[in-house]
Amino acid sequence: MIMQIDKILRIYLGDTWALLTEFVLIGVALLTVYAVLALILIYAERKICGFFQCRIGPNRVGKWGILQSVADMIKILLKELIHINRADHFLFRLASFVIIAASICTFAALPFADGAHVIDFNIGIFYLMAVSSLGVVGILMAGWSSNSKYTMIGAMRSGAQLISYEISAGLSLLTIVILSGTMQISEIVAQQSEMWFIFKGHIPACLAFLTYLIAGHAETNRGPFDLPEAESELTAGYHTEYSGIRFGFFYLAEYLNMFIIAGIASTMFLGGWMPLHIPGWELFNNTMDYIPSVVWFFGKTFFCVFLALWVRWSFPRLRIDQLLNLEWKILMPICLINLILMTLVVAL
């Protein structure tokens, strides 16, 4: 169907314009998926968190409260944007866009299903790491420009945290790059057609999966690593002064970042959209192929999201020195050793 749209557009608009139109269409599609996913994630989080805490969760808007996040979205769109005195208004406004842009750029590089992959080139992993770390710029901007001491502390914590945990996250992904020998995401997924990397890569891959989940979780600023917004300490951290849809952007980005981290983890370690294949079990493999690839991707990703929620709603928050100790004294050395281990596994 996509090919047909492409053909029709090329006939009527010519090559250049057809390409531009397609860019716009894909952009719109991505944004829609982004927004809808955010709504689903917010609903899922509130419901799952409710179950963890022996509550019912949202149950008033729609059946089982499924329209709750839609209602909340409408509410947040209608809310007043509060003017902050003596804030740096340019940076204040820019910050929320930087955050959402960084998040969408990363989002676009995820392979959602067989063929549904927007940004895919030979340095895909490199690209992922580069754009996902842009978010910290937005957070620092938000904290600085709000002209508030709470946001400032939140932003500084966030800067320290994201820059530290980027290292572990990057090193864990590099372990897989060593195993696969490529940085292209589609190629990485294709290589897992025989067996997912978490099984193929022996212990180093499992270790890398764990460290990536921890480091990635820390990068999303969610509990137990939610120091930048630590509700009980800094009220809402770097986005304390934001209101209305500007706050909504932060909120959206937070949830989508969680999804993105889970998506990357499932792509790199759990085969992405690739069905579960076990070498030699032909019948089993064929049966697995009947399940659409998009289901595989979202299934695995939501599994990882669930792990993140589970951790978030069970653990208390770390303190800033413990957070940095965990990264620099524990996670990073493990990752470095793991990298060498993986090299050995590949070389032998």
Place this chain on the structure above:
Amino acid sequence: MNINEINIHTVSVSMDKAYETAAMLRNDENFDFLFDIVGMDYGDSLGVIYYLSQSSNPQNILSLKTATDNRDKPELFSVHDLWDSANVYEREIYDFFGIRFINHPDMRRIFLRSDWKGYPFRRDYDADPTINPVPLDNERLEDMETSPSVSMIMGQETEKVHTLFDNNEYIINFGPQHPATHGVLHLRISLDGEIISKIDPNFGYIHRGVEKMCESYTYPQILHLTDRLDYLSGTINRHAFCLCCEKALEIEAPQRAVYIRTIIDELTRIASHLIGWGSMCMDMGAVTAFMYGLRDREKIMDIFEETSGGRLMVNYNVIGGVAGDIHSNFCRKVKEFIPYMRKMLKEHHLLFTGNPIARGRMNGVGYLSKAKAISLGATGPSGRASGWHNDIRKIEPYSAYDKVDFDEIIHDGGMTFDRYVIRLEEIEQSLRIIEQLIDNIPEGACKEKTKAIIRLPEGEFFQRVENARGQFGVYINSRGDKTPYRVKFRSPSLVLVGALKEIATAPRTKVADLIMLGGSLDYVIPCIDR
């Protein structure tokens, strides 16, 4: 020295000798715990009553009275260097009576605004609203940077004004509206990066003048105010006031009421400790733990609701007994609750106590030594976590506490974890107490008949009980009218904020620790802002 009660001795001294006597009592007689300072306006003179006690001999109470005739410029000597808790108590008396304490480092008003005219607890105070009008427009921010003090050197008075914070300090207004201050507390903290260097607590945002209101309320009316001090242990506060009135009227509540009161008190304590535990966990970022605490507390609230009609404000104790008999389901539900709570306690330990992050957070911060805890007057679980035996239920058993077998939980560590775990352990002890009482509630009336209008005989009456936060005290000065002449409540929470200031300014304590330490002390603001 005259003895007017079994174990309360009263000493009256002139204002010149007061400090010397206090120092003698503190240093030679080992009266190391200043329970409370009560300010008094005797009409012709203004005075204070120090209630002192010994940590080694806690049933000994000594009241030291002193007064000054100078009503225009009343001055007494400060005892803040003898007992740390005197710091806030003296500020409170300065605020309400206008007595200035010489050598006190910080003579600011504690609850009222600095521009308030008059001293509300003086008998000649003019409450005319035109003198202190309610402002309807934006007010100028109050000066929070400076504090005055008076010192006396060689008989020469000098007034000084200190600056609390330097210009280049990074000061954060922590509260009055903040998710983790457990109420409307305002801490001004000075930060060096994440590390706290100074704390200056500001109170009074929700001060209701309960003690002043008491002076125009009849005794049964005052009962309703006591529930609203420390709302989490409301029944226990009310119990204290009832006991104090009963002592004055020389009546005794029927045994049935005594048993019911004790059970209700212990249920309140469990509910309060669950909230205390939960909110401390929430302060550390574990929201689920808080929800678990609330879930279990809900069972107790249901029991209260069935019997008294109230959930938070139970309004159950009255002078001479309890307001009505217990509901027919009461015993069954309480008996069901005991095994349920035991099971849930295990779950709470499983969820949070053993959690490596939680242990890491609580490890090594918030040390409160025993001597400091006594000096600060940090009673209750917070003091017991530092190894101080201060449980009134053991010291002077009131109600049915002498009939039951339970342990006073003591930890010697004085660390945050001790204060954390002591609450969960006290829940277990409370369950034991309830278990022993619930099957043995005697039959009979649940209320002693009292006169329609209760008049306490002339005199001073004093009662202390153990509420969920520590020693709660009631002081009533009656002149034989249907309203008291003066009522003073000893709030265990007020001094706990002093303890917070002490432990949170220890070296290398961070913002995140401050919140957790506040949770570990478990103060309740309405009890401070009486």
